[in-house]
Amino acid sequence: MSNKLILSDKNVEFTEKVNEISGEVVTLCEQCGTCSGSCPLVAEMDITPSNMMRLVELGDEEVLDTKTFWVCASCFTCTTRCPRGIDIAKVGEALRQIKLRKAIDRIDIKNIAEEDRKILPQVAIVAAFRKFTS
Amino acid sequence: MRIGVYICHCGGNISDVVDVKKVAESIKDNEGVTFVRDVEHMCSEEGQKYIIDDIKEHNLDHIVVASCSPLFHEKTFMKTVEKAGLNAYNFEMANIREQCSWCHFSKGSATSKAIDLVNMALAKVRSDIPLERQKLPIGRRVLVIGGGITGIQASLDLGDSGFEVYLVEKEPAIGGKMAKLSKTFPTEDCATCIIGPKLADCAEHPNINLMTYSEIESITGYLGNFTVTVRKKPRYVDIDKCVACGICADKCPVKVPDEFNEGLSLRKAIYVQNPVAVPRKYLIDEKNCKRLVQGGKICGICEKLCTQGAINFEDKEELISFNVDTIITATGYELFDPEKKPVYGFGKYSNVLTALQLERIIATGSSGPPLKPIGKRVAFIQCVGSRDEQVDRENCSRICCMYATKLAQLLKRLDPSRDIYIFYTDLRAYGKGFEEYYKRAQNAGIKYIRGRVAEIREDSQSKKLHILSEDTLSRKMIEGEFDLVVLSTGIVPSSGSEQIADILKLARSADGFLQEAHPKFRPVDTLIDGVFIAGCAQGPKDIPDSVAQGSASASRAMRLMNKGVFEIEPIIAFVHNDICDGCGLCINSCPLKAISIENGKAKINEVICKGCGMCIADCPNDALDLRYYTNKQLMEQIDEALKTKKEGETRIIVFADNTCTYRLADNIGTARLSYPAETRIIRVPSVSRITPKLLLYAFKSGADGIFMGECDNRASPYTGSVDKIKKNVSLVKEILKKDGISEERLKFAELLASLLTDFYKHITELTKFLKKEEPISIEKRERLWEIAKNELFSERVEA
Numbered sequence: 001m002s003n004k005l006i007l008s009d010k011n012v013e014f015t016e017k018v019n020e021i022s023g024e025v026v027t028l029c030e031q032c033g034t035c036s037g038s039c040p041l042v043a044e045m046d047i048t049p050s051n052m053m054r055l056v057e058l059g060d061e062e063v064l065d066t067k068t069f070w071v072c073a074s075c076f077t078c079t080t081r082c083p084r085g086i087d088i089a090k091v092g093e094a095l096r097q098i099k100l101r102k103a104i105d106r107i108d109i110k111n112i113a114e115e116d117r118k119i120l121p122q123v124a125i126v127a128a129f130r131k132f133t134s
Numbered sequence: 135m136r137i138g139v140y141i142c143h144c145g146g147n148i149s150d151v152v153d154v155k156k157v158a159e160s161i162k163d164n165e166g167v168t169f170v171r172d173v174e175h176m177c178s179e180e181g182q183k184y185i186i187d188d189i190k191e192h193n194l195d196h197i198v199v200a201s202c203s204p205l206f207h208e209k210t211f212m213k214t215v216e217k218a219g220l221n222a223y224n225f226e227m228a229n230i231r232e233q234c235s236w237c238h239f240s241k242g243s244a245t246s247k248a249i250d251l252v253n254m255a256l257a258k259v260r261s262d263i264p265l266e267r268q269k270l271p272i273g274r275r276v277l278v279i280g281g282g283i284t285g286i287q288a289s290l291d292l293g294d295s296g297f298e299v300y301l302v303e304k305e306p307a308i309g310g311k312m313a314k315l316s317k318t319f320p321t322e323d324c325a326t327c328i329i330g331p332k333l334a335d336c337a338e339h340p341n342i343n344l345m346t347y348s349e350i351e352s353i354t355g356y357l358g359n360f361t362v363t364v365r366k367k368p369r370y371v372d373i374d375k376c377v378a379c380g381i382c383a384d385k386c387p388v389k390v391p392d393e394f395n396e397g398l399s400l401r402k403a404i405y406v407q408n409p410v411a412v413p414r415k416y417l418i419d420e421k422n423c424k425r426l427v428q429g430g431k432i433c434g435i436c437e438k439l440c441t442q443g444a445i446n447f448e449d450k451e452e453l454i455s456f457n458v459d460t461i462i463t464a465t466g467y468e469l470f471d472p473e474k475k476p477v478y479g480f481g482k483y484s485n486v487l488t489a490l491q492l493e494r495i496i497a498t499g500s501s502g503p504p505l506k507p508i509g510k511r512v513a514f515i516q517c518v519g520s521r522d523e524q525v526d527r528e529n530c531s532r533i534c535c536m537y538a539t540k541l542a543q544l545l546k547r548l549d550p551s552r553d554i555y556i557f558y559t560d561l562r563a564y565g566k567g568f569e570e571y572y573k574r575a576q577n578a579g580i581k582y583i584r585g586r587v588a589e590i591r592e593d594s595q596s597k598k599l600h601i602l603s604e605d606t607l608s609r610k611m612i613e614g615e616f617d618l619v620v621l622s623t624g625i626v627p628s629s630g631s632e633q634i635a636d637i638l639k640l641a642r643s644a645d646g647f648l649q650e651a652h653p654k655f656r657p658v659d660t661l662i663d664g665v666f667i668a669g670c671a672q673g674p675k676d677i678p679d680s681v682a683q684g685s686a687s688a689s690r691a692m693r694l695m696n697k698g699v700f701e702i703e704p705i706i707a708f709v710h711n712d713i714c715d716g717c718g719l720c721i722n723s724c725p726l727k728a729i730s731i732e733n734g735k736a737k738i739n740e741v742i743c744k745g746c747g748m749c750i751a752d753c754p755n756d757a758l759d760l761r762y763y764t765n766k767q768l769m770e771q772i773d774e775a776l777k778t779k780k781e782g783e784t785r786i787i788v789f790a791d792n793t794c795t796y797r798l799a800d801n802i803g804t805a806r807l808s809y810p811a812e813t814r815i816i817r818v819p820s821v822s823r824i825t826p827k828l829l830l831y832a833f834k835s836g837a838d839g840i841f842m843g844e845c846d847n848r849a850s851p852y853t854g855s856v857d858k859i860k861k862n863v864s865l866v867k868e869i870l871k872k873d874g875i876s877e878e879r880l881k882f883a884e885l886l887a888s889l890l891t892d893f894y895k896h897i898t899e900l901t902k903f904l905k906k907e908e909p910i911s912i913e914k915r916e917r918l919w920e921i922a923k924n925e926l927f928s929e930r931v932e933a
Binding site for chain 1: 576579581608610611613614
């Protein structure tokens with residue numbers, strides 16, 4: 001990720017797009033960090049959930065190239081605990097949607113090994129395909 | 135003399151460590167002691183009843199109570215003594231709890247120290263002079279300096295309560311900065327609409343004498359008797375005749391930048407400050423009017439056109455004097471000059487404005503074309519001239535986070551397609567409704583970037599502004615182009631405050647604002663009786679806080695005046711008239727100017743004198759003295775403190791100022807910490823009262839070391855005391871050196887009552903040092919006293 005961001009109308013459009021899809025107002029985020037502290041999977045993420053929120057607030061599209069919202073298990077702990085009442089999981093979902101709408105699949109059935117396919121519960125496979133494919 | 139001595143057990147607090155019976159036994163035959171009683175709880179009703187009954191039964195004339203700290207119960211016992219018909223000042227306490235049983239854990243040394251402390255109290259009480267609390271009459275007239283919202287609130291409160299107010303404002307109309315604002319945060323009331331009725335009330339109030347376009351020339355005197363001289367600047371328009379029709383301004387040919395609109399528009403040389411000015415009367419700007427600058431018969435159009443004959447080119451400034459009883463200083467603030475921060479390009483880049491300029495653009499926006507187009511992309515830069523040591527402004531200005539939040543929302547509402555960014559350092563939304571207001575701004579899509587803008591560059595063609603900053607939350611460098619950059623300039627002390635501070639001798643804190651008497655409990659008082667401060671003169675504040683202080687200062691002023699008389703504290707300096715030769719050297723030693731020479735003798739103004747005693751050292755004849763802490767009393771206390779010193783023992787005299795050091799010593803006891811029991815603490819209002827002669831007397835009488843503690847400058851109620859003490863101390867150190875005595879034996883420190891370890895550290899270090907030193911020989915001690923008696927003053931002159 002670059003360490004520079006140029007503010008322009010494009011940023012505003014991106015922030016508004018996330019707002020529109022998620023139904024949230026991301027600029028309400030006050031960067032307290034409760035979401036990151038609460039996230040059970042934060043160790044597996046490349047940027048923390050609060051950092052993800054910050055980049056969305058700034059309209060930085062580089063956020064789309066991070067792993068964070070894919071790692072998210074949608075446990076909703078962040079949503080439950082946000083002091084400003086932002087549904088952060090929904091913001092993550094919005095980012096996934098933006099990415100998936102570009103017709104980019106995050107998983108491919110061919111890449112799942114035969115033996116894994118056998119032991120994975122059916123419900124998990126269905127859920128994974130709903131979440132990770134466009 | 136018939137002294138009654140009471141020794142308190144304090145339910146074991148004292149008697150568990152100090153052998154109370156032994157103390158009572160050892161002092162019962164001392165000079166003047168008529169009666170000794172030890173009591174379980176002196177502060178109980180029973181204990182106080184003993185005092186009252188014993189005074190009658192044993193015909194006592196002085197009382198000594200050995201118990202807790204005088205800071206704790208002195209007032210209680212003084213009232214009791216007074217109730218029994220004695221003078222309240224024929225009383226003394228020996229602090230054998232906080233400064234003895236609570237901080238010394240060996241029964242032997244605690245008991246012998248307690249005996250010394252009681253003897254020191256006895257010595258002092260034996261030389262007591264009865265003191266009277268004098269009552270002086272006071273009237274009901276108040277001077278309010280500054281006609282901003284703070285001064286207006288104070289004036290209205292006072293006027294409504296039946297006090298006579300003189301409201302002096304240097305601008306041609308009242309209302310101050312608030313009158314310039316568009317709306318007020320966080321409620322977004324229209325500023326003009328809410329201040330308007332108050333301005334009108336002020337102008338029409340039967341008890342308020344409004345003096346606009348006037349400045350304070352001088353103030354002399356003291357509480358109940360201030361003489362004020364006001365310089366009324368010439369308006370060149372007779373305000374009794376002017377009907378504000380405005381024909382004159384329509385035709386006036388001279389155009390100059392309008393200060394009220396922060397230079398964004400032009401006004402004429404004959405003008406009214408603003409459309410809703412109070413008083414709504416025209417005036418001529420003498421610096422720009424052709425006739426007034428060039429003289430002769432030039433121009434004069436206004437004079438020809440005025441149907442009322444109100445124009446008077448011969449108008450002269452006028453000096454008006456009157457007397458008041460109290461003074462409220464509400465001299466407000468100024469905004470930081472953004473040109474002192476050249477990286478932001480104010481004055482150089484046409485699209486960089488101050489927030490107050492934006493206020494004017496928005497405030498005037500509804501009634502015509504905007505003073506300046508605003509554009510789509512707007513950035514606010516916070517902390518311009520606040521929290522920035524580069525420009526010597528360390529403090530937070532408290533209002534900028536919220537006014538930027540307000541202006542951003544107003545702009546967004548005027549045009550929802552605007553992109554607005556606020557670059558901030560920390561966001562402070564501390565007040566009632568502020569956090570909610572901040573959230574509303576975020577909800578409206580206003581972006582807060584956490585970072586101080588490093589620099590701004592202007593595109594020379596488009597005049598757009600390129601901003602460089604970091605977002606320290608995402609750790610990304612931010613760049614962006616904006617149509618308008620608004621500088622949220624901070625609050626700095628006003629030049630008016632500086633001027634009034636000089637006239638009234640008011641103290642200023644390190645940030646340059648006027649200093650209150652106590653940061654918690656006396657927020658609008660000053661150290662000068664009858665002079666109050668309020669609003670932004672004291673420090674940055676928003677409107678509600680300024681109004682609250684306006685009301686608070688009014689109520690504090692009323693508290694002094696309402697009874698018609700005021701009492702003055704009797705513990706002040708006095709002159710031994712038989713010794714004083716009227717040399718006048720003391721006049722300048724008093725920072726409050728309480729000393730004058732009358733009929734060839736020094737005279738202390740009893741209202742002005744605050745009883746610090748720093749003048750005493752400056753008298754070559756020992757003619758000055760301090761009531762209740764006289765030279766004689768202190769010398770006798772010193773004698774008692776050192777009388778019981780044994781062979782090989784080191785003893786330290788501590789001179790403790792009442793405000794910090796004495797309290798600090800108490801606090802150490804309360805915390806059950808300990809310091810060497812060789813110390814004997816002598817309490818004085820300010821250590822600046824301890825003259826070089828007294829210090830030398832203590833060494834002569836057997837002191838091995840002396841520690842002096844005084845409040846540091848911020849906390850001291852006495853202006854200039856620390857400097858005075860340093861002078862005294864360095865003089866004595868010189869003398870010690872000459873006599874071959876280590877100057878380390880005398881130690882002075884500025885202390886704060888909260889820093890327990892400081893006191894402990896100084897005392898233990900001094901004790902350790904003294905234990906290593908050889909004792910001072912009797913010859914050397916005597917020689918010191920010879921110098922003190924004969925050469926001290928000439929030494930002082932040389933020094």
